[in-house]
Amino acid sequence: MSSDLYRAAAKLAKEQGASFVRAGAGDHEIWLGPNGKKFVLDKGGKSRHTFNKALKAGGVEGKV
Numbered sequence: 001m002s003s004d005l006y007r008a009a010a011k012l013a014k015e016q017g018a019s020f021v022r023a024g025a026g027d028h029e030i031w032l033g034p035n036g037k038k039f040v041l042d043k044g045g046k047s048r049h050t051f052n053k054a055l056k057a058g059g060v061e062g063k064v
Contacts, residue, residue, distance in 0.1 A: 033058025
């Protein structure tokens, strides 16, 4: 399930103009949102709420 949440979050981010910047520590990824702010997506994340909060911080509209 966690990889499904990550895939959905990454797809939503890409559709709205966010771009992958670099790999972070462990299974984290740093992304640049459409609002110009960086945000972190965790490939092993298990909480839909955490993904939604990260997307919102990056200026990505919508929910996983």
